[in-house]
Amino acid sequence: MPADPLHRAAKPQRSMTSQPPSGSGASAVEVRRSARRRRTVSAYREGDRTVVLIPARMSEAEEQRWVGVMLDKLAAQESKRLLGDTELVERAARLSVQYFGGRARPTSVRWVTNQNTRWGSCTPSEGSIRLSHRLQGMPEYVVDYVLVHELAHLLVPGHGPDFWRLLEAYPRTERARGYLEGVVAADRLPYHPSAREE
Numbered sequence: 001m002p003a004d005p006l007h008r009a010a011k012p013q014r015s016m017t018s019q020p021p022s023g024s025g026a027s028a029v030e031v032r033r034s035a036r037r038r039r040t041v042s043a044y045r046e047g048d049r050t051v052v053l054i055p056a057r058m059s060e061a062e063e064q065r066w067v068g069v070m071l072d073k074l075a076a077q078e079s080k081r082l083l084g085d086t087e088l089v090e091r092a093a094r095l096s097v098q099y100f101g102g103r104a105r106p107t108s109v110r111w112v113t114n115q116n117t118r119w120g121s122c123t124p125s126e127g128s129i130r131l132s133h134r135l136q137g138m139p140e141y142v143v144d145y146v147l148v149h150e151l152a153h154l155l156v157p158g159h160g161p162d163f164w165r166l167l168e169a170y171p172r173t174e175r176a177r178g179y180l181e182g183v184v185a186a187d188r189l190p191y192h193p194s195a196r197e198e
Contacts, residue, residue: 029067033058043070050074075139083136083143085110092129092147099169104151111136119180120146122153129154138179145176 028049033056043052052070054063083091089109096104107127115121115132122129129150135143148170156163167173 029071031063031067041066041070043074045074088131088147091144092151095144095147096151099148100151100155100166104154106151106154109147120150122150124154124157127154138183141172142176142179145170145173145180148173 030046030049030051032051032053034053035056037053037055039055041052041054043050045051050071052067054066058066088111089106092106092109096102096106105127106122106129109129109131111133112130113133115130116134118132119135120129120131129147131143131146131150135146149167152163152166156166
């Protein structure tokens, strides 16, 4: 016997999309359908996941289109939350406590505009950390990764095995590295004005 659509809709239907569009900042998208929702679509972050709320009557094609729209909208909202140098110092202090027991103590942490080939740099002898302005507007976990990376250099200069063991403490290391590699790869793509204007 087919399910009664009214009873079926009483419990939100969920579907998972494991690969969100690039640049979304989330590792998974959960779509929740609701019969109560008539026209509106909304989305929010829940840990490493993005939840998109849509009307139950939407087609699969509409669902996919709205998931893309909402991921772009969330990314745009998140990119507006830029950290100033003061917030960067506070964030570095929190990350040092969280991942290194407070042992990494920078004397300064600031944004710079003269680093176009590196995401960040550290001068251990001075205790200074500089982050490229190109990171501004990227997802927080990516900025945190670069900060943790540079904080680790205060404890272990160079990129030897001890350094990489320290970075294992940060759970989003691989994800953040993948994001940054994607940004670098996208920058190398040829510019096609007609494709970007659509």
